[in-house]
Amino acid sequence: MFEDIFIDINKVENSRINSLDFENLNFGREFSDHMFMMDYANGKWGIPKILPFENISIHPALSALHYGQSIFEGLKAYRNKKNDIFLFRPDKNIIRMNESCKRMCMPTIPENIFMKGVKTLIALDKEWIPNTADGSLYIRPYLFATDEYVGIKPSDSYKFIIFTSPVGEYYTEPIKVKLETKYTRAAKGGVGRAKTAGNYAASLYPAKLAQEQGYQQLLWTDGVYHKYIEESGTMNICFVIDDVLVTPSEESDTILKGITKRSVIEIANSWEMKVEERKVSVKEIIESIENGSLTEMFGVGTAATIVEIIVLNADGKDYELNPPEKRKFSPKVGKYLNNLKKGRVDDPFGWVIKL
Ligand SMILES: Cc1ncc(COP(=O)(O)O)c(C=O)c1O
Known part of the structure; x- marks a missing residue:
């Protein structure tokens, strides 16, 4: 060929x-x-x-x-x-x-x-x-x-x-993220789904403000109501709520279609874990943290790989999340992906190309 x-x-x-x-x-x-x-x-x-x-x-x-x-x-x-x-x-x-x-x-x-x-x-x-x-x-x-x-x-x-x-690693430690409800990364009908330079330029200022407050990344919300979670700066976002892998759907054209996220979903499916790709509201996430049903929150991306999120700041309040050592799915999927990418385990998906 x-x-x-x-x-x-x-x-x-x-x-x-x-x-x-x-x-x-x-x-x-x-x-x-x-x-x-x-x-x-x-x-x-x-x-x-x-x-x-x-x-x-x-x-x-x-x-x-x-x-x-x-x-x-x-x-x-x-x-x-x-x-x-x-x-x-x-x-x-x-x-x-x-x-x-x-x-x-x-x-x-x-x-x-x-x-x-x-x-x-x-x-x-x-x-x-x-x-x-x-x-x-x-x-x-x-x-x-x-x-x-x-x-x-x-x-x-x-x-x-x-x-x-x-x-080497993009993040060497679990990170803290801040929910962004003032600035917007992408609007419906815009270019959020494209991996175009301007999207990243637009995110720099709000990200800098968050970093000055001690948060390594932003968690973007929708550009209209700031009520629904979209993705993070250089990665998509996943949650485990009541043992279900939950992640914002890509239906809207405001979210990058992440290859790592798609891979994590396909692996979860193959492990017979329930997966929901749907709208994820801020309200649901806060309630799930408060009632203890949200056990994992992590970012997924090529550069970042799987990065554990340990603090979510929303409306001026820091929500401490389950410590990484108590998480089941994200450390396991992270290790599995790493082994897959280095040819250390069989590749049932046909994703890995050996040179
Ligand atoms: C804005 C944004 N979202 C999500 C991702 C994750 O995508 P992927 O898993 O394909 O690297 C990236 C990285 O490319 C990104 O820049």
């Missing part, structure tokens, strides 16, 4: 890998030797290339900088003790990326080029994949508008890049 895709590869002369301290990786600060690049112009994609990771020069009128046509994805490659290398559900990332492309009026990326680009890049920089317990190689595909033009219209030219970054 990939044989006919030619990638022009220009390798680095000297790898930078010896300068990397695998035991002390800060998330998103280190970059592997190579990157993949492909330009779109005159209605078609150009030749895919892999080249040394380096600065790119841009025109001051680059349209992505002014009008925000910029989207991205995030996935990871894993390595186990036997040095086997795995990707987790990359097919889902390209499907979501192309959905973002459509919403942002950008050209879609051929799936086979994406897959071959990711695999070739990972194979080339495989030494950069940490094999520490919590390490992985974060893969960042992104696409942005490159017309050199001032004026609002969809760009005619684009650049697609994939680079990779060896990472």
Whole structure:
């Protein structure tokens, strides 16, 4: 399927890998030797290339900088003790990326080029994949508008890049979140479902206010009533209430369709745990905390993996949640996902691709 895709590869002369301290990786600060690049112009994609990771020069009128046509994805490659290398559900990332492309009026990326680009890049920089317990190689595909033009219209030219970054844990500890009822991440009919840069820019200010108060993340609510829970900054949100896995449904176009969340739901189904994807009101969550039926609250995402939430701040009050050691489902599913991603257990779902 990939044989006919030619990638022009220009390798680095000297790898930078010896300068990397695998035991002390800060998330998103280190970059592997190579990157993949492909330009779109005159209605078609150009030749895919892999080249040394380096600065790119841009025109001051680059349209992505002014009008925000910029989207991205995030996935990871894993390595186990036997040095086997795995990707987790990359097919889902390209499907979501192309959905973002459509919403942002950008050209879609051929799936086979994406897959071959990711695999070739990972194979080339495989030494950069940490094999520490919590390490992985974060893969960042992104696409942005490159017309050199001032004026609002969809760009005619684009650049697609994939680079990779060896990472440790995003959160090293369970986190505290603040329910956001003033600011809005996404409105119905807007671009909340797309993984587009502006969504993250819009979240920075309210997130900063919450961080100043000691909360690592926000828990976003709907943009109309601020009564229904949507998702958290870089992750979807799940609860266990009366032994049922409860999570806000993706029916509204305001929530990112998370691949980790979908995987957690499918695993829960396979373990015959009851799952409810539906509207989740703030009122229900507060009542469930108060009457003790809510036993787990956790975030799910590629970067964050499974992160336990131990405090929910709502209306100025801190609700202390069940401590992680008393939780049953989220630690178990987190461990299982980790084993799955590193090829340590059978993969009944067919999610893991061995390189
Ligand atoms: C806003 C938002 N929600 C949810 C997620 C989780 O999605 P996934 O599990 O596909 O990484 C992410 C991360 O990509 C995100 O940025």
